[in-house]
Amino acid sequence: MKHVGFAAAHWGMLIWAMLIASSFFAAAQVSQTIDPILLTGLRLLFSAMMFLPLLLLKHTSPISTRGLLAHAVLGLLLATYFGSLFEALRYTSAVNTATLYTLVPLITLFFEAFLLPNPSLKTRVLPMLVAAIGALLLTLKGSAPGQLPALYPSLVFGVGCLAMALYSPLSQRFKASVLKGREPVTMTFWNMLFGALFLLVFCLFSGGWRSGVQLSTLDIGWLVYLALFGTLATFWLLHRAIGVIAPSTVISYVYLNTLFVTLIHWFWLREQPMMIEIIGATLVGVGMLTLVAGSRIAKVATA
Numbered sequence: 001m002k003h004v005g006f007a008a009a010h011w012g013m014l015i016w017a018m019l020i021a022s023s024f025f026a027a028a029q030v031s032q033t034i035d036p037i038l039l040t041g042l043r044l045l046f047s048a049m050m051f052l053p054l055l056l057l058k059h060t061s062p063i064s065t066r067g068l069l070a071h072a073v074l075g076l077l078l079a080t081y082f083g084s085l086f087e088a089l090r091y092t093s094a095v096n097t098a099t100l101y102t103l104v105p106l107i108t109l110f111f112e113a114f115l116l117p118n119p120s121l122k123t124r125v126l127p128m129l130v131a132a133i134g135a136l137l138l139t140l141k142g143s144a145p146g147q148l149p150a151l152y153p154s155l156v157f158g159v160g161c162l163a164m165a166l167y168s169p170l171s172q173r174f175k176a177s178v179l180k181g182r183e184p185v186t187m188t189f190w191n192m193l194f195g196a197l198f199l200l201v202f203c204l205f206s207g208g209w210r211s212g213v214q215l216s217t218l219d220i221g222w223l224v225y226l227a228l229f230g231t232l233a234t235f236w237l238l239h240r241a242i243g244v245i246a247p248s249t250v251i252s253y254v255y256l257n258t259l260f261v262t263l264i265h266w267f268w269l270r271e272q273p274m275m276i277e278i279i280g281a282t283l284v285g286v287g288m289l290t291l292v293a294g295s296r297i298a299k300v301a302t303a
Contacts, residue, residue: 009241016237017256023230024094024101024261027085030222034215035208036086039223041199043082044075046227048192054185063190067182070174074187075194077163077170083199084160088153094261100157102135102284105254107165115169124291131255131287137280138262188235252291255284 030039063071088097106128113121171191175182203209241250262281265271 006245009245012237013241013245013250013253014256016234016241017253018260019229019234019237020101020254021257021260021264023226023234024085024089024097025264026222026226026230028089028094030086030219031214031216032090033211034219035203035206035211036090037083037199037206038203038208038212039086040079040082041196041203043223043226043231044078044192044196044199046224047231048189048196050227050232051185051189051192055189058183058185064178066178068190070178071187071190072194072198074167074171074174074191075196076198077167077195078191079195079199080163081160081167082195084156084163088157088160090153091150092153092157096153097157100135100154100161101164102138102255102257103132104161104165105252106132107162108168111166112169115173127252127287127290129287130290131252131284134280134283134285134287135255137276137283184235192231252288255288255291259284259288 085097109121109124109128112118171179171187175187179187200209238250259281262277266273
């Protein structure tokens with residue numbers, strides 16, 4: 001992948017955060033009468049197919065049985081996350097799922113401590129904790145003023161967030177062993193393909209495939225949008241920044257999702273800001289700025 005400058009990588013990650021935030025609203029536009037497992041399977045399948053031309057051009061070497069099993073585990077984690085998102089959106093708003101998602105970096109840090117121990121992880125704890133507290137305050141806003149988010153969708157999407165948090169460190173652990181030398185395009189294609197196969201096979205046994213007849217042209221359009229911009233574009237921007245921006249900065253951009261989603265509700269949907277939202281957004285901003293500043297100092301020190 002072509003090397004980019006420090007500023008260009010930052011601008012790319014800002015776009016990445018906006019695309020992630022918009023994906024929650026796009027997912028909410030898909031008909032809620034269609035089985036969420038089927039929707040997830042189709043989304044992952046569309047995303048995998050978009051990577052297929054790149055995979056064929058690279059002429060990668062065959063994958064071992066152990067490698068396929070590793071991809072299957074990672075695919076299951078992806079399937080769990082996306083499936084929980086569509087299921088949760090049946091019962092709660094996009095803003096609640098988006099703000100819950102901001103807890104993923106902190107949980108990822110916890111998994112990294114066990115799977116990829118590194119002394120530098122300690123420097124991320126305090127700013128991430130500040131931003132996570134802010135995200136929790138924002139999550140306390142329900143679908144209507146003064147209403148807390150329902151327990152069921154919070155628990156469902158909470159499981160999905162755990163799966164997504166485990167995905168990154170476990171993927172790096174596999175890349176150091178059974179998937180050593182695998183390029184990002186190859187990794188993403190096989191992970192998404194396995195995730196799609198798991199979910200579509202499950203739909204065959206559960207009967208969820210029958211709801212597919214209710215898919216409209218608009219629903220398919222939103223799924224293609226999610227596959228193209230919510231998966232393919234964000235993947236490219238993320239890996240474009242890796243190696244240019246310090247790891248803690250890359251992770252911290254997830255926290256901007258909360259600010260973007262909240263600002264959309266304040267200015268576009270014209271919702272009156274609540275005090276708990278203002279405090280939460282402020283804490284997220286402070287945590288984000290601290291992570292960026294700390295990363296910039298580390299970058300200069302090692303230059």
